[in-house]
Amino acid sequence: RKEVEQDPGPFNVPEGATVAFNCTYSNSASQSFFWYRQDCRKEPKLLMSVYSSGNEDGRFTAQLNRASQYISLLIRDSKLSDSATYLCVGWVYSSASKIIFGSGTRLSIRP
Amino acid sequence: DGGITQSPKYLFRKEGQNVTLSCEQNLNHDAMYWYRQDPGQGLRLIYYSQIVNDFQKGDIAEGYSVSREKKESFPLTVTSAQKNPTAFYLCASSLRTGQGLTDTQYFGPGTRLTVL
Numbered sequence: 701r702k703e704v705e706q707d708p709g710p711f712n713v714p715e716g717a718t719v720a721f722n723c724t725y726s727n728s729a730s731q732s733f734f735w736y737r738q739d740c741r742k743e744p745k746l747l748m749s750v751y752s753s754g755n756e757d758g759r760f761t762a763q764l765n766r767a768s769q770y771i772s773l774l775i776r777d778s779k780l781s782d783s784a785t786y787l788c789v790g791w792v793y794s795s796a797s798k799i800i801f802g803s804g805t806r807l808s809i810r811p
Numbered sequence: 812d813g814g815i816t817q818s819p820k821y822l823f824r825k826e827g828q829n830v831t832l833s834c835e836q837n838l839n840h841d842a843m844y845w846y847r848q849d850p851g852q853g854l855r856l857i858y859y860s861q862i863v864n865d866f867q868k869g870d871i872a873e874g875y876s877v878s879r880e881k882k883e884s885f886p887l888t889v890t891s892a893q894k895n896p897t898a899f900y901l902c903a904s905s906l907r908t909g910q911g912l913t914d915t916q917y918f919g920p921g922t923r924l925t926v927l
Contacts, residue, residue: 732914743901743918744854787853791914799844799914803853 702802703727706788709806717778721805723771723788732791733771735762737784738804744787747773775807783809814838815919817902822924824889824896832887832922834902843885844903844916847871854901860885861907889924897926 706723713719725733736744748755750762750771761774771788788802815836824830836843842861846854856869860879874893879885885904889896900923903916 734915741899741923743921746915746917749915789916797914799856799916801846801854 703792704788704790704800704802706786706802706805708803710808711805712808712810713778715778715780715809715811717809718774718776719778719807720772720774721786721788721807723773723802723805725769725771725790725800727790727792727800728766728769729792731793733764734789735760735771735773736787736789738787739784747786778807778809780809780811783807815902815904815917817900817919817922819922820920822922824924824926826926827891829888829890830924832889832900832902832924834885834887834919835883836885836904836919837883838904838906838917839882840904840906840917841882842905842907842914843879844905845869845875845877845885845887846901846903848899848901848921857887857900896924899923 704725733750735747737747738744748757748762750764752764754763759776763772785804785806787804790800792798818833844859845857848854855871857875858869858877860866863882866877866879876888899921901921902919905914905916
């Protein structure tokens with residue numbers, strides 16, 4: 701089982717729709733989580749950090765559920781420009797810190 | 812402008828040759844990282860460095876080497892021992908490593924390496 705798993709998609713939704721992704725992690729020692737956005741043939745760019753209390757940035761909401769070991773990303777009122785691959789990232793802090801990237805979820809917004 | 816730069820953007824090399832990819836940051840970050848991304852795949856960690864003159868192997872270090880002589884620079888050499896070097900190489904940096912939000916990584920634009 702991968703340490704961080706994401707549904708690869710693609711998710712194909714109409715403009716204006718609400719879409720949600722989940723990302724599950726297997727290591728309970730995982731402490732910090734982030735969502736990154738990656739456009740085709742570009743570098744990943746930080747979208748938001750994820751806190752246990754949940755955090756919101758405009759149309760984007762991220763949530764961490766430690767009991768069930770998953771992270772979620774909700775996008776409201778989706779725009780064509782939201783089309784990208786969304787990467788879930790977790791840090792595991794033990795004797796040696798380790799970062800783990802999910803393989804990404806592809807999102808395509810259609811007009 | 813603060814940021815991470817990688818050069819070149821595209822690189823072609825003949826099989827059997829070593830090649831060095833450049834990564835420079837002016838963010839005053841302590842930690843720097845190298846990743847490899849293959850088409851349709853996630854990022855895989857090659858090497859990382861938490862401080863000058865120190866670096867650690869990641870998950871796929873075989874066939875690669877790095878140095879960290881200056882805080883700002885973390886070059887990656889792809890050696891002829893790397894069996895499948897054609898990939899998209901990404902460099903990243905973070906303020907620290909293993910300390911919560913200071914782990915937030917910022918990426919350079921990447922170098923696309925093709926072995927002919």
